Amino acid sequence: MSEILLDDGKFLVGFSDRFGGASTGAYESLNLGDHVGDEAKNVTKNREILAKYLGVEAKNLKFMRQIHSNRVEIIRNLDDEIAPCDGIITNLKCVALCVLVADCSPILIVDEVCEAVAAIHAGRAGVVGQICTNAVNKMKREFSSKTQDLKVFVGPNIKGGCYEIGELDLGKFNRYKNNGKFDINAALNDEFELLGVKDIKFDPICTHCDTRYFSYRRDKKTGRFAGFVMMR
Template sequence: MLVCTDDDFAFAGFSSKFGGVSKGKFAGLNLATHVGDELGNVEQNREILRQKIGAKKLIFMEQIHSDVVSEISNLDAKIPPCDALITGLKGVAICVMVADCSPILVLDRASPKVAVIHAGRAGVISKILSKTIRKMGSNPANLEVIIGPNIKGNCYEIGDLDLGAFNAFKNGAKFDMDAALKNELESLGVASYKFSQICTHCDERFYSYRRDAITGRFCGFAYLRD
């Protein structure tokens, strides 16, 4: 597990493949119910993660590769399918599942609020990060943004796919999500941000859809301290 923030305000970071009970192609701490793993194993893995990070509860999104941003303010509310989730609830860890896409954590000490974002190619080019920050109502200058392990530009082949204005972040047939996100962060005025240097396609400590096709999902998580 990669812990990025651990203080009186929040706890946030990223899981890896290690420490879970799943077997075979999903071996380890697979957190996804939609990839073909046994449901009981996933439920056990989620409880292992919850205990390890000290959260009262974990909340996962039904991710749909969209630019839909939701906010949860009470635990009885039903969360619609979305790819970004915001909360100001204490002790409730919101989670984003990935296996090459960019898991983004947004921390706002002034609100206080936290958000998690699933940004694959579709999310990046639809600027789901900007839309999340706007919905949070945050001053970008007050934010801490963390982009976790993802597939790096040297490995992310998309062929001759036309990305419009985002072709500026292509190098031949490859797309650099980090470069596009860095440009967006700086345009927004976010001063405090950091990128993991881990490429999920290259590093077998993490699940990678591009590398393995049938595989599990790790997650980014964030919650506010009580």
């Protein structure tokens, strides 16, 4: 069902896998993505399963309409409508922020001191657009977070974050290219270190290699698993 990275009674951080859900075929079985061609009733059921596992109501799961951007939004109230974005932040308790992935990097951030959490979808476009910097700066402005207090969890992604991009020009990020691959994990590590974040954990799981996880590069037609972060 999931990999739990932090559960200290106050904060819960983890990543779902593809097991324990209602979906079938290419989406078997815990597909949480509602934009990949799966039946809506199955996705709804799967999200209810995740909510029950986390101990919250399904309405307390907050998913983004991800657009491969560097846009970050703040959820101040449970019924807030979330504009299309790739990062969300909140200080609400019992609200689980969720990021959908199937090879991109799911990033979860916890501020245990100022009590705020963030979920970020970091693909090539988001990393080049420095979405993590945007998220951290918003946490600092809105919730008085200090970078030295942040815990960052980078979840399962493709081959250690090495994405095939061919000859695509990444501008100043070309220094993270090697043989047509963009080393996203290296770029993220440098970005967080430059921000002053000291506690960064990279999950070693490769989504392309490990069939416990959905992988778009491996299967094309497939579901999405989720990173989730919540303050109790």
